Amino acid sequence: MSSRPRKKRKTPDNDSDEEDIDGSDDDNTQRSGKRNARNPTGRNQHARVPPLEDIADQIRKYHAENPTFKYQDYMAAFMKDHGIKIGFAQLHAQKICDIGLSTSSRGNRMPKDEQTQLVLDELSKDPLQTRGPRVVKEALNLAGHKIGRNTISDIMHDFQEEGFLKRHPRSKKKTIFRTPLTSVGPHEEWSVDGHDKLNVAGFGVYGIRDKWGGTYLHYRVLPSNRYADVVGVVYLECAKKYGGVPIQGSSDHGSEVCDAHAVQVTLRNEYSDYDPVLIPAWEFLSSTRNITIESGWRPLFYTWGVNVLEFYQSGLNDGFFEPGNVIHEQTSNWIWFPAVQRSLDEFCHQQQNNHRIRKQPAKLLPSGGTPNEFVANPTAYGGEDCLVEVPKPVLDRLLEEARETAQEHMRFVDDDFDVLAQDAYKALGEPEITLQNAWVVFRDMIAQLDQM
Structure with missing residues (x-):
């Protein structure tokens, strides 16, 4: 079988020919190189990906909030946030090689x-x-x-x-039977209620939870959760946080929701066209039917609340705290209320809103992701955002007025003592206060206050 002879390469016989072959600066060679390249411009059907330094922080955020690093769980949100399309292989290469992140299953060289x-x-x-x-x-x-x-x-x-x-x-005790829930999407219904099991330590808790995704929207630690003006502030804080109000609020028949109810009805009627007869702005339920938020109190207390009481009670039992001593009581409140609030925020963020819910095909509400993902990308789970948007200046004004009205019911230390406590805390070097070291800081601050 014969084959076609290969064409021999021309041997340079002078300096000019040799220079052409090397092609260091010759225009003809450069043009020839462009002709031979399959895609000389480097452009294709894919959108341009921003430089890594522009999206590195966002990649780290998604990586941190996805323990199993499932590409399909957050890629839609990633592309939506940045307006880009990026392949899994490229993202994975940037993530692992360039940023230095790793998954837990491999690449972890931690001792x-x-x-x-x-x-x-x-x-x-x-x-x-x-x-x-x-x-x-x-x-x-x-x-x-x-x-x-x-x-x-x-x-x-x-x-x-x-x-x-x-x-x-x-x-464990058997949990309360949960009836099936349905919802169109995030912010269709906010469920509100108070939690009293920490009242033995003086901490009232009030929360707002989204029905569709189960997201813990806004939870507050308060001296008391029984005042209507206080609950009104909590509701407006949540509205400001998300930029509006839901289509509907729901609660039991407690009188403490009066101000929140008024806020919801007024703002929804002002900034939406929903018929108040067909779709009421607020629905009053019995406690057994207010299941969205009621079902969340048990895990909150038995996962977070019992530890708060354990840490708090341990300091009371050591005999250093003097009940009835105004300085001791004010110092304890000054330390513990913010510490418990930070701990509650951490619980909502870590153990609830970023907790992956297993896939449940029979469930009518979203599953197979985290509550934060359900809110950030509702269309991926068959929902739509139902928030009734309210102008920020309106929310700012209403919240400022509500806080001024409720300040006496929300204050946990006197204003004069707050200034004194701030000075003592700065003198200690402003150490970080956690539930674990709160009573240690309390002792140090009492000693500092005795010297002032």
Whole structure:
């Protein structure tokens, strides 16, 4: 079988020919190179991807909020936020190689003793051992520490074996039966209610939860959750946070919702065209039917609240705190109310709004993602955003007026003492206050106040 002879390459016989072949600066060679390139402009059907430094922080945010790094769970939101399209392979390469992030399943070169210490630090925030490996993994992930679930489980078995027995379903009381819920999308209905199980320590809690995604929208620690003007402030704070009000609010028949009810009815009627007869702006329910928020109190108390009471009571039992001593009581309030609020915000963010809900095909509400994902990208889960937008200046004015009206019911220390406490705190170097060290800071501040 004959083959076509290959054409021999021309051998340069002078300096000019040799220069043409090397093609360092020759125009003809440059033009020839462009002709031979398949895509000399480098442009194709794909949209231009911004430089990595422009989107690195956003990638880190999505990476932190997705413990399992599931591309399909957050890619739609990523592209929507930036107006770009980017392939999984390219994002993964940028994420792993250029930014230095890694998944928990591989690429984690953290020493075992360091992983163990991080897990133990997280467990120290939960003295009653209410959280399982999955919740601990999510908390560590949001803090930027990628540790595998199996590794966390092994560490917890080594150091807190009894916690697994406490969390076993047969060791708990049966939960309240939940009736099926339906909703069109986020902000169709906000469910509001108060929680009283921390009142023994002086902390009232009031919360607002979204019906569609189960998102903990706005939860506040208050001296009392029984005043209508206080609940009105909480409702307006939530409205300002999201830029509007829902189509409908819902609550039980408690008198404390009067101001919130008035805000909802007024703003919805002013800034939407919904018929108040066909779709009431507010629905009053019995406590057993106000299931959206009622069903959330049990995990809040038995996962977060019991630990708050444990840390708080431990300081009362050591004998240093003097009941009836005004300075001691004011200092305790000054330290504990903000500390409990920060802890509550962390609980809502880590253990609720970024907690992945397993896929449930029979469920009428969204599943297979986190509540934050349900709100950020409702169309991906078959919903639509129902928020009734209200101009920011209007919300700012109403909130300022409501806070002025409710200031006496929301104040947990006197104004004069607040100034004094601020000075003592600065003298201590403004240490970070957590539930674990709150009573240590209390002792130091009492000693500082005695010298002032």
